Amino acid sequence: DQQVKQNSPSLSVQEGRISILNCDYTNSMFDYFLWYKKYPAEGPTFLISISSIKDKNEDGRFTVFLNKSAKHLSLHIVPSQPGDSAVYFCAASGGYKLSFGAGTTVTVRA
Amino acid sequence: DTGVSQDPRHKITKRGQNVTFRCDPISEHNRLYWYRQTLGQGPEFLTYFQNEAQLEKSRLLSDRFSAERPKGSFSTLEIQRTEQGDSAMYLCASSVAAGGTEAFFGQGTRLTVV
Numbered sequence: 001d002q003q004v005k006q007n008s009p010s011l012s013v014q015e016g017r018i019s020i021l022n023c024d025y026t027n028s029m030f031d032y033f034l035w036y037k038k039y040p041a042e043g044p045t046f047l048i049s050i051s052s053i054k055d056k057n058e059d060g061r062f063t064v065f066l067n068k069s070a071k072h073l074s075l076h077i078v079p080s081q082p083g084d085s086a087v088y089f090c091a092a093s094g095g096y097k098l099s100f101g102a103g104t105t106v107t108v109r110a
Numbered sequence: 111d112t113g114v115s116q117d118p119r120h121k122i123t124k125r126g127q128n129v130t131f132r133c134d135p136i137s138e139h140n141r142l143y144w145y146r147q148t149l150g151q152g153p154e155f156l157t158y159f160q161n162e163a164q165l166e167k168s169r170l171l172s173d174r175f176s177a178e179r180p181k182g183s184f185s186t187l188e189i190q191r192t193e194q195g196d197s198a199m200y201l202c203a204s205s206v207a208a209g210g211t212e213a214f215f216g217q218g219t220r221l222t223v224v
Contacts, residue, residue, distance in 0.1 A: 034212060036215075041217075041218075041220070043114070043201050043218045044153065044215045096158060097166065098145075098153070100152025102150065102152050103150075
């Protein structure tokens with residue numbers, strides 16, 4: 001059963017504009033949420049996280065928003081840069097192991 | 111480099127052969143995980159160690175798979191009698207026990223079974 005879903009397999013955005021990636025989850029026991037970035041032939045790289053006691057967390061160009069009532073989180077990247085082109089995975093945890101979405105491929109156009 | 115290290119990066123093997131992968135976690139991390147990723151999917155949890163104790167195994171981990179973490183340091187994942195369906199990227203990650211659950215991943219071992 002897919003407990004974490006990323007319904008958009010791809011996103012194309014112009015350099016300098018905002019990228020918005022979405023993620024939905026079904027398990028109410030999840031209390032920690034993370035975003036990872038992955039380049040081809042490499043392992044996922046941790047990007048940003050948020051605890052369920054917060055609704056927003058910012059780190060530089062990256063902001064994660066959490067809506068617990070809707071079981072929805074999003075990642076905003078502002079401004080988007082060519083180096084942001086990668087696959088982005090949403091992940092959720094209720095303890096120690098992570099449940100991942102299928103990923104969204106972001107392409108930043110010059 | 112103090113990140114998670116995996117060896118080998120790539121492995122091609124014939125069906126029926128045994129393979130073993132190694133993971134060296136970040137030194138101060140006492141939690142170690144194995145995940146598997148196939149094309150178009152996110153990583154799927156396989157197993158978890160806290161120090162040397164294997165505390166959880168996914169139902170994805172058939173009897174042909176075994177993982178160890180002797181002395182709570184590096185870990186090995188062995189697949190016996192490989193099948194074509196075992197072809198995937200095998201990812202190792204580590205984290206600290208306390209605080210947030212950010213796991214840091216290695217670069218993975220790409221297994222191809224021919």
